[in-house]
Amino acid sequence: MSDGLPRPVHEVLRFYLERMNEQQNGLLQGFYLYGSIALGDYYAHCSDIDFVAITEKRLNDSQYAIVISVHKEVEKRFPKSRMGGIYISWDDLGKLHTDIEPFPYYSDGRMKQAGYFELNLVTWYELKHHGIRLIGPAVEELGLTIDSKLFIQNMHINLNTYWMRWIHRATSKRHPSSLLVWLLGSRMEWGVLGITRLWYTFREHRVTSKVGAGEYALKRVPERWHLILQEAIRIRQGGGVSHYRSRKRRKADAIAYMQYMMQECNAMFS
Structure with a gap:
């Protein structure tokens, strides 16, 4: 277990891995963290425990049942654990949905037998660049390769599909969603x-955390946008008094x- 993990994580x-070993020792041959923890x-109050769990082969029915039972135990003991991750084999590592069959995953308190x-x-x-190893070879030994051009292209597509919607x-x-954005600071x-x-990412060709991106933007975007960025960072970090008196204005x-950001991002691809 990595000594640098936040105590709740x-x-x-520790409980999850102990129970997995007790149920079937050696089932997990690799277990790595990415996402907000790694960054x-x-x-x-808001972050997930994002993980990649690696087994020798795809989970069979009995192993799938073991994984479900362990996650149920985790949820019972730690109701706000917010674990979310994928269960793949070594052969699946680094591949995309076009290259492999659907696989088991755990998200929002539920186990799914097949998906992407x-x-x-x-x-x-x-x-590859920030992962934390708990079980298995060092991250550097995984041999992950990233097509940087495809990486940026996919994020640009994400901008003009998910974020536009x-x-x-x-x-x-x-x-x-209109009401939720007004009501919920988290949204x-x-x-x-x-x-x-x-x-x-479009500017630096790297990935950073949400707060890291917000702090980066505060030094580079017009002052007109500083207040909303400071408010978003405050909410993400979970403290302080709102910078806004009006939810409508916020x-x-x-x-x-966000519309300004859409224009700025797309202008880089003109």
Whole structure:
């Protein structure tokens, strides 16, 4: 177990790995963390424990049942553990959905037997450059390769599909997302810092955390956008008094900022 993990994460994963070994010793041949923990941006109230679990072969029915039972135990002992990850074989490592069959994964407190959860170049990039090993060979020995051109292309597609739809729904009076962005600071923070991470990557060709991207933007975007960025960072870090007296203005600033980011990002590909 890595000594540098946040205490809540350490406790959850120690229990999880102990129970996995008790159920079937050696089933997990590799276990790696990526995402907010690996990027040094973990906050217990909102961050997930993102993982890649590797087995010799794809889970059979009895092994799948073991994994389900262990996750249920984890959820019972740590109701807010927020684990989410994929169960793949060594042969699957580094591949995309076009290259392999659907695989088991765990997300939002549920185990799914087949899907492509989080199978993308961002996952492999974060694992290659920031991953934390708990079981298995060192990250450097995994031999992960990233097609940097495809990496940027895929993120640009994500900008003009997922994030474009996100903004459209948040501005549509008939869509529930519009109300949620007004009501929930966490939803607003997701949008503001999420799209800012893409902008950072397009500029620097690297990946950073949400807070890291927000702090980066504060030094580079017009002052007009500083307040909404500071608000998003405050919410992400889970403390302090809001910089806004009006949720209506906060939502308006968030949407306007995200539309500004869309334009800035797409201008790089003109």
